[in-house]
Amino acid sequence: MPADERPGLTRRHWLFAGLIVGLLPQATLAQALPLRISNGARRARLTLILGAGQRYAINAAAGPDRLIIQLPELAWPAAGLPARGGLIAELRFEPAASRLTVLLSEPARVRLRPGPAVPGELRLELTPVEEDAFARLVRAREPLLRGSLAATARARPLVVIDAGHGGRDPGTIGADGTLEKRITLATALELKRQLEAGGQVRVAMTRTRDIFVPLAARVDLARRQEAALFLSIHADSAPGARGASVYTLSDTATDPLSEALARRENNADAMGGLRLPSVTPEVASILLSLMRAETQAGSARIARLAVNELGEATALLPNTHRQAAFVVLKSPETPSALVELGFLSSSADEAALRRPTHRARLAQALARAVEGYVRA
Ligand SMILES: [Zn+2]
Structure with a gap:
């Protein structure tokens, strides 16, 4: 038997x-x-x-x-x-x-x-x-x-971790010259390590090195592999702002800060030297209508968990859960959230994000959020 x-x-x-x-x-x-x-x-x-x-x-x-x-x-x-x-x-x-x-x-x-x-x-x-x-x-x-307790051994859910930017696209550049692409990769790799040690999920990365990956390819990886979750890691820039924040997709941004951020992050393809075919408003609205209610609910849930856990680990931007139209969040099948670890334009946030111990704390908070998400 x-x-x-x-x-x-x-x-x-x-x-x-x-x-x-x-x-x-x-x-x-x-x-x-x-x-x-x-x-x-x-x-x-x-x-x-x-x-x-x-x-x-x-x-x-x-x-x-x-x-x-x-x-x-x-x-x-x-x-x-x-x-x-x-x-x-x-x-x-x-x-x-x-x-x-x-x-x-x-x-x-x-x-x-x-x-x-x-x-x-x-x-x-x-x-x-x-x-x-x-x-x-x-x-x-x-x-x-x-x-x-499991009656039968089940495949563990797959989580795709997306380290923002990379290669010719450095992302935002900190007050002291820190490149966003380095912070996102270091944090994403630490998050991968912690999740794998936890053993509750499988992890795939959109990049593990300093290479350019088009935004559409990042989303596509999650879709092709039927990921349970897509988590995109970034660090932001805006005068006077500091703290971590979490974004989910919406066709309209909740505020001008979110809108400007979405514009910058979506620009990554142009900076990397590859231009996506421009998406017409019609296509964008089809993409959005494809997004099932379930996907939206999942995205909102991981955002909520991430905000709670990050709050234990670091300072938060006010109204921490925000919404904006990010290309990387436009997968109709995969619940997705984009985490801004902090503001590289703030010298306090920048100094913290350069420290491996601080990044490990952030990764631990995100690992708890992911594990909470897949457990429910
Ligand atoms: Zn970014």
């Missing part, structure tokens, strides 16, 4: 396992239970074999610091399993409460382990965080993670 069709483990299996476990010394308890632990100080991994379709929700709690994995049913024996030597101090099974508690030796965050989902397995990875970050996790109203 193929692995995908294996029936889920029944309650009776676990009760039987429970009987055996009751007779075992603590040391062999871990081997008898349907779980695997690798307990490092910088990274701990915990795999629970729960059965296909099993739902779960994970919350953080303090005093003592712990992660609580809530399941509709936990037919494991009541037990406490010490797991000293790493981030996990002890595992506690409370079948009466359908709960498995991971006691921590220091504050840690949890995420799904990188790599493709394995049917019926909840594969978690824990990494240390600062105390205040853990306190934020404890205060969160929503579970840190929740979902339902």
Whole structure:
């Protein structure tokens, strides 16, 4: 029988396992239970074999610091399993409460382990965080993670990351001479690295080097590969402005700043020496009408997630989610958003964007937004 069709483990299996476990010394308890632990100080991994379709929700709690994995049913024996030597101090099974508690030796965050989902397995990875970050996790109203375990291995969704400009088109040039094309590529590559480490999506890039790629080719890549999401990375320029912003497509811009920006970004093809056949207003309106309501809703959702996450990582431009008529956002099938990381015309933003640590924070915020988007 193929692995995908294996029936889920029944309650009776676990009760039987429970009987055996009751007779075992603590040391062999871990081997008898349907779980695997690798307990490092910088990274701990915990795999629970729960059965296909099993739902779960994970919350953080303090005093003592712990992660609580809530399941509709936990037919494991009541037990406490010490797991000293790493981030996990002890595992506690409370079948009466359908709960498995991971006691921590220091504050840690949890995420799904990188790599493709394995049917019926909840594969978690824990990494240390600062105390205040853990306190934020404890205060969160929503579970840190929740979902339902895959019944069959599914292909992970594809996200296309578009590093703006490149080659002969430098994009905007900062007050101190920073080229937008360098900032966009460095951030896009860092975002790719983080998303791949997260293991929840596949990533394709419109460019990975300093080369010129026409705008239409960027959109086309996402369409041809049936991407779940298209994220275009830029850095802006405007006198007096600073902060990050996120744009989605509209046939009219929400304000003059957005309109001027769309004109500049759309000009990239001309600067690269290749002119797109000019798009008549009629064609533009057909393009827009092709865009299904679903695509618009998806674009609005990733924009909202990105604004929320970027707000944790950096200063934001007021009215952070804006709309304008960008060529790169005109794919009728692919939910798309354009992120302006900041203003290179602002020397504060420019200095920040030159720092790899700042770009890594921005990439982390965007990776969280993307992962939130594909999870829902
Ligand atoms: Zn740009």
